[in-house]
Amino acid sequence: MRPITVTVSDASGGAKSSDWIRFDDWAPSNISIQCNVTGTVNYTVQSTLDDPNSPTNPVASGSVTWVNSSDSAVVNATTTKQSNFLFAPIFARVLLNSGTGSVVATFVQDSNGPY
Numbered sequence: 001m002r003p004i005t006v007t008v009s010d011a012s013g014g015a016k017s018s019d020w021i022r023f024d025d026w027a028p029s030n031i032s033i034q035c036n037v038t039g040t041v042n043y044t045v046q047s048t049l050d051d052p053n054s055p056t057n058p059v060a061s062g063s064v065t066w067v068n069s070s071d072s073a074v075v076n077a078t079t080t081k082q083s084n085f086l087f088a089p090i091f092a093r094v095l096l097n098s099g100t101g102s103v104v105a106t107f108v109q110d111s112n113g114p115y
Helices: none
Strands: 004-009 031-038 041-048 081-085 091-099 102-109
Touching: 004 091, 031 041, 031 091, 041 102, 091 102
Parallel strands: none
Antiparallel strands: 004 102, 031 081, 031 102, 041 091
16 A cells, blocks of 8 residues: 555644544555654544444544554654554544644555555
C-alpha cells in the first residue's frame, strides 16, 4: 500500500483531529506510523473498529469510539515518533490535543504485492 499522509495543525482554539485514514481489509495487517512534529504540540494517535460504512453494523460518524494507541509513546506525545499497529484497525487519525505547531503523520500498511 502506498503511504498515506495526514496533517493536523494549530489546536490553540481546542483539540483538532486529522482526516480519518481507512485501511485495506484484505492487505496484511502490519502498519508503520511516523509522526513528524513542527513547533509546540501535544498529540495522540487513535484508532477505531467502528465503521460508518458497514453494511451490517454502521456507526454514525459522530458516535465513533476512538481509542488511544496501545503504544504510550504516541499518546500525549510532544516530539517526532515512530510507532506501529500490529493489527489493522478500520480507521486511524491523529488528535492534536493542544499547541500551535503541526503534526504530519504517515501511515504505511504492508502489501500483498506491488503498488
